[in-house]
Amino acid sequence: MxxxxxxxxxxxxxxxxxxxxxxxxxxxxxxxxxxxxxxxxxxxxxxxxxxxxxxxxxxxxxxxxxxxxxxVAREFWVNEYHGGDRVVYDSPEQAQEFQVCLKRTIHMMEVLPGEGA
CATH class of the missing domain: 2.30.30 (SH3 type barrels.)
Known part of the structure; x- marks a missing residue:
């Protein structure tokens, strides 16, 4: 990315x-x-x-x-599937389209320098 x-x-x-x-x-x-x-x-x-x-x-x-x-901080969703595959999506809607053999969805948000603690 x-x-x-x-x-x-x-x-x-x-x-x-x-x-x-x-x-x-x-x-x-x-x-x-x-x-x-x-x-x-x-x-x-x-x-x-x-x-x-x-x-x-x-x-x-x-x-x-x-x-x-x-x-601009990036935001994306990673679907982790049974069997170990991981696929990255740009929106939660895209991530939810592919539910077959889904283990979990991980929501990722980038933290830019100077943000947070």
């Missing part, structure tokens, strides 16, 4: 920040932070590309924010 990360906003856009940058993209009722690559800035408009949109696009500079990637 690889380490998951999320973007954390650390302030408004500044040209000195080396990235990553984030832009708020309204999707349904919630606002998501998506990673943006800034290619040029002119007269308050940024020319960017993002992971979630095909091709480059323009946005107002006021929508662009400096960000940093921060780790």
């Amino acid at each position: 690889t380490q998951k990360t999320k973007l954390e906003i650390i302030g408004p856009y500044t040209p000195e920040h080396e990235g990553p940058y984030a832009i708020d993209a309204a999707t349904s009722a919630e606002v998501l932070h998506v990673k943006a690559n800034v290619h040029c800035v002119f007269d308050g408009i940024a020319f960017i590309t993002t992971e979630h949109v095909d091709g480059p696009w323009l946005t107002e500079l006021s929508n662009l924010m400096n960000a940093r990637e921060v780790p």
Whole structure:
């Protein structure tokens, strides 16, 4: 399993920040932070590309924010079967789909440095 990360906003856009940058993209009722690559800035408009949109696009500079990637604790479920096999699942629903010869399900939660005691 690889380490998951999320973007954390650390302030408004500044040209000195080396990235990553984030832009708020309204999707349904919630606002998501998506990673943006800034290619040029002119007269308050940024020319960017993002992971979630095909091709480059323009946005107002006021929508662009400096960000940093921060780790997100992983959570997963391990089914242990009679006979010794173990299988890892991303959700409890997935783990419960495979009950044949199940010995137990173990819920695992990663503790990141600086969390807990």
